Amino acid sequence: MDRYLPPNHPLNRVHRIGAALFGLGLVVFGALGFANQLAYFSTSGDMVLGLSSNGLLSTISVVVGLGLVVAAVIGGLVASTTTSVVGAAFLLSGLVNLAVLDSPLNLLAFKLPNVLFSLVAGMLLLFVGLYGRVAGRLPQDNPYWRARHHEEPYDDHSPELLAERARMAEIDELAHAELAVAEGHATAEQLRMVHEDAVRRAIETRRELYRREREQGRTWLAQNSPYS
Known part of the structure; x- marks a missing residue:
């Protein structure tokens, strides 16, 4: 200890x-x-x-x-x-x-x-x-x-490390919620967490698609420009 x-x-x-x-x-x-x-x-x-x-x-x-x-x-x-x-x-x-x-x-x-x-x-x-x-x-x-919990001690108590540990705890909680939904015994709070995560992922995927389309459009214009 x-x-x-x-x-x-x-x-x-x-x-x-x-x-x-x-x-x-x-x-x-x-x-x-x-x-x-x-x-x-x-x-x-x-x-x-x-x-x-x-x-x-x-x-x-x-x-x-x-x-x-x-x-x-x-x-x-x-x-x-x-x-x-x-x-x-x-x-x-x-x-x-x-x-x-x-x-x-x-x-x-x-x-x-x-x-x-x-x-x-x-x-x-x-x-x-x-x-x-x-x-x-x-x-x-x-x-x-x-x-x-037999975790390794650490001396770094910086805000960045604490924030990263909080994020990992949220990911772990979300993983348990997704497992509960898959097994059919999720609570209302777990259902809400999984739904909000799915919406967030859909928004991020759509943004990534838009970003790629814009980059492809800029590349096509650069390659087919009469001034290039």
């Missing part, structure tokens, strides 16, 4: 920057928890950067944060997948800890601001990790689309 997503690709930069920023934030949050010497398994917790924390949450924050930073350094599919997985874990953590607030099972010392942060951070991480990767219909110049 990495050969389809080079380091200078915009999607790769989004994945790496997002993973690095979230990772560094978690490392700072966890380090401040260690600096405050928080009780490791306290269910009440102490405030760090506006959020409740204990020693266990500080440890998890540092470990996950370092994982995101390493993924950002590697980049590519690793950064995208790691960020997405951590985002899903944040969402799950927010929901689970919401259910155990103010109970002995609140091992991470979560309070309502922690739950809200976890849910928001999870959605943002999922957005960053899946950005340009998951959609109803990815464009054919998307690196994830190309990897999924």
